[in-house]
Amino acid sequence: MKPLFLAIILLLGIVSCKKIEGPGGTSAIRGTVKGSSFKAGRHEVTQVTCTAGIELEHGDYWILNTGDPLKQYYIYYSNPSWISSADPQLQGRIGIMVSFNYSDSNAEIAAQTQAAIAATAGTPFSSFVTNDIITLTDNSYIDVPDPDNGTTSFGIDVAMQGKAEESTNGISMANERVYIIYGAHEFAADDVRTDEAGRFSFEGLQKGNYKIYVLSKDPLNEGIYYRMQHEVSITASKEIVETPLFNILY
Amino acid sequence: MSIRTYFLAIFLPFWGISQNQTWLGAEINLKPVKKTKLTFSAQHRMNGFSEWNRTFLEGKFSAKVVQGVHVFAGQRFGISPNRHSSIDLKATTYLYRTAIGIELNPVDWFLDKSRFHLGITEQMQWAQRKFQRSNTVLRSKVSAKYDIKDFPMTPFIQWEHFYDFQRDITYTGAEVLIDGGTAAFRAFGGCIIELSKTQELQVSVGRRKNFLRENPQWILSLKYSVNLK
Numbered sequence: 001m002k003p004l005f006l007a008i009i010l011l012l013g014i015v016s017c018k019k020i021e022g023p024g025g026t027s028a029i030r031g032t033v034k035g036s037s038f039k040a041g042r043h044e045v046t047q048v049t050c051t052a053g054i055e056l057e058h059g060d061y062w063i064l065n066t067g068d069p070l071k072q073y074y075i076y077y078s079n080p081s082w083i084s085s086a087d088p089q090l091q092g093r094i095g096i097m098v099s100f101n102y103s104d105s106n107a108e109i110a111a112q113t114q115a116a117i118a119a120t121a122g123t124p125f126s127s128f129v130t131n132d133i134i135t136l137t138d139n140s141y142i143d144v145p146d147p148d149n150g151t152t153s154f155g156i157d158v159a160m161q162g163k164a165e166e167s168t169n170g171i172s173m174a175n176e177r178v179y180i181i182y183g184a185h186e187f188a189a190d191d192v193r194t195d196e197a198g199r200f201s202f203e204g205l206q207k208g209n210y211k212i213y214v215l216s217k218d219p220l221n222e223g224i225y226y227r228m229q230h231e232v233s234i235t236a237s238k239e240i241v242e243t244p245l246f247n248i249l250y
Numbered sequence: 251m252s253i254r255t256y257f258l259a260i261f262l263p264f265w266g267i268s269q270n271q272t273w274l275g276a277e278i279n280l281k282p283v284k285k286t287k288l289t290f291s292a293q294h295r296m297n298g299f300s301e302w303n304r305t306f307l308e309g310k311f312s313a314k315v316v317q318g319v320h321v322f323a324g325q326r327f328g329i330s331p332n333r334h335s336s337i338d339l340k341a342t343t344y345l346y347r348t349a350i351g352i353e354l355n356p357v358d359w360f361l362d363k364s365r366f367h368l369g370i371t372e373q374m375q376w377a378q379r380k381f382q383r384s385n386t387v388l389r390s391k392v393s394a395k396y397d398i399k400d401f402p403m404t405p406f407i408q409w410e411h412f413y414d415f416q417r418d419i420t421y422t423g424a425e426v427l428i429d430g431g432t433a434a435f436r437a438f439g440g441c442i443i444e445l446s447k448t449q450e451l452q453v454s455v456g457r458r459k460n461f462l463r464e465n466p467q468w469i470l471s472l473k474y475s476v477n478l479k
Contacts, residue, residue, distance in 0.1 A: 022337050024382045026428065028421050182337060189337050203421050204383065238426040 021183035021208030023190075027234045028203045029180070031243035033194050033214050035173040035250040037166070041141025044162030048134040048147075049155035050113060053079075053104035061088050061095075062150040067140025067162065068124040074150065075113060096120050106132040141165050172198035173250065181211040188213075207234050216248035269465060271303060272296045275473040285314040289324075293473075304330035304345070318358030323350045334381040349375035351389075369393040369408075386415040387433065395442070404442040406454075411435055417461065434460045438471065450475040 048062070061076035075096045078086040087095055098116045100109055114129040117136075125138045138144050142164050149156045178200045179188035194200045202212070213229035230243045277291035289310040295303040306328030312320050325348055332343035351373030357364045371391040378384045390413070395406035414433035419426060440454025456469035 020338070020380070022381050023334065024380065024384070026383065026416070026419055026426055028426065185337070201421065204419070238428065240421070240424070240426065 020206070021210060022206060023204050025204060025206030025234070026237045027205045027207065027239040027241070028201055029205060029210060029212060029232055029234070029241045029243060030199065030201045031178070031212060031230070031246060033173040033176045033178065033198045033200065033246040033248060034170045035176070035198075035248045036169045036171075037250050038219060039166040041165035042160060042163040043141065044138040044144040044158065045160040046136045046138075046147050047157050047159045048110075048113070048136065049157075050106050050110040050132045050134065051153050052106045053100045053102045053109055055153055056100060056102075056109070057151075058082055058084075059086050059088055060151045061090075062152050062154055062156065063090075063093070063148040064136065065145040065147055066124045067138045067142045067144050071122070071124050073120075073123075075117065077152075094120075110134050135159070138162055170247065172196070173248065174198060176200075176214060176248075176250075178202075178246075179213050181213070183208055183210070205234055207236065209233050212243050212246075214246045214248050217250055219249050270298060270468045270470070272299055273469060273471040273473075275471070277473065277475050279475060279477045281479055287312045291473075302331060304328050306345070310349075312353070318355045320353045320355075321351070322353065324348070332381075337381065343380045345377065345379040347375055347377040349373050365397040365399065367393075367395045367397075383416060383419075385417075388413040388415070402444040404444070405440070406442060407437070407439045409435075409437045414461075432461060434458055438469075440471070448477050450477070 044067070046064070056077045056079075058079070059076070061074045064073040064075060066072060072093045073096055074088065074090045074093045075098060076086055076088055077098050077100055079100060079102065087097065089095070096116050098109075098113045100112055104112070110129050110132040114127050114134045117123065117127050117134075124140065125136050127134060127136045129135070141162065143162050146158055147156050173194055174196045176194045176198065177191050178194060179191045180202050181187065182189050190202065192200050192202060202210075209231065210233070211229055211231050213227040215225040216228045218224035218226060228246050228248050230246070232241050232243050234241055273293055273295050275291060275293035277289055280288045280290075282288050289308075289312075291308045291310070292306070293308070294305045297303050306326050308324060308326040310322055310324035312322035314320050326346065328345045328347075329342045330345060332338070332340050334343070335341055351371055354370045355367060356370070357366055357368050369391070371389070371393070373389040373391070375387050375389065376384070377387070389410055391408055391410040393406065393408035395404055397404045411432065412434040413430060415430040416428050417431040417433055418429040420429070436456060436458040438454045438456040440452065443451045443453065445451055452471070452473040452475065454471045456471060457466050458469060459466045
């Protein structure tokens with residue numbers, strides 16, 4: 001009877017030690033995190049505030065640069081009463097002439113300037129006028145050299161700096177945090193960081209199911225993240241399980 | 251200040267350091283059949299004097315094979331604070347240990363009833379703990395005690411080596427390598443005080459040096475035993 005009692009105790013001890021997902025094993029889960037990014041470009045926006053016609057003098061012009069290196073402009077002003085040409089004939093630039101009268105108001109000068117610009121074929125920008133302010137939006141996504149008011153007294157301001165598009169694809173994500181969820185748990189119990197090659201390793205794990213995830217940026221909403229998650233199973237001790245590639249946006 | 255007070259003033263704060271441990275235990279020894287022994291014991295271990303380390307119950311059966319040779323098997327069930335309570339939301343965790351072994355007493359081979367006992371014990375044990383790596387350990391122990399005639403105290407010493415078959419785990423690029431190695435050395439010295447014909451109190455001080463642990467750990471152990479026929 002007593003040996004039987006002892007045998008039952010021994011058996012209970014062996015079978016009742018339930019190992020669950022988590023630390024305490026000899027297996028490992030490894031993987032690689034790669035990342036891609038896309039940052040949209042921005043058009044350069046320039047605003048020109050015009051003066052009245054009485055303030056313009058013979059030979060006055062201002063300079064407008066664009067994202068197209070072959071299409072750089074200068075805008076000059078010509079009065080019907082002037083005998084000689086008012087064109088400063090700047091080398092390498094396309095001249096746009098604006099006819100005016102000394103009696104023109106600042107708003108009229110702006111409207112006439114915008115009309116002359118709009119009438120020029122093939123300009124790499126769009127324009128519109130509001131009162132005495134002409135707004136010029138470059139078609140390109142680059143940082144355009146700033147315009148200059150030349151010899152006029154116009155106020156010229158770069159309202160928005162142009163910016164090129166930036167993107168990367170499939171680069172190894174170093175120092176990226178990778179999370180592990182044990183079994184049916186809801187939240188991560190541990191995390192590691194990737195090395196310079198984007199590799200990570202969770203070690204000392206027991207048999208069972210695990211979820212591994214990395215946070216990926218939402219490309220449309222700043223500050224919003226979502227999970228890039230893979231589920232893996234360890235079925236044997238001393239096993240190294242490789243997760244599918246994590247390709248995230250950052 | 252008396253010598254006793256002076257000793258306590260020095261000793262007590264030192265022992266309160268958590269790297270030292272205090273073990274309190276009790277056991278009942280039965281002899282169900284001739285040449286066999288059944289032991290049920292309980293032990294409460296503390297870091298320092300008060301911080302709970304673990305508590306366990308143990309059953310052990312030993313049988314005499316021939317003169318000076320005993321074999322034994324035992325099972326231990328314990329609870330301890332759960333270091334991974336964030337995972338399973340439980341304050342305590344369980345640990346199990348199964349052990350089998352053989353004890354030799356060479357003195358018994360040459361002397362029939364000697365007061366000197368020399369024990370050489372080899373024990374294989376398999377421990378399982380939740381959230382901790384299971385391990386297989388071979389313990390080799392040499393112990394000696396001498397029953398002084400007409401004196402209630404029996405001095406003893408013992409020295410023990412722990413070999414863990416899964417001590418080192420290396421995660422290489424392609425595989426997991428597991429190597430064994432010395433996990434600890436432990437030594438005890440003390441005496442068994444005979445309280446009555448059937449009751450004893452064992453008082454001892456031990457020293458344990460664990461692998462990769464810089465400082466040794468001191469252990470104060472008190473164990474009360476009842477020996478029933």
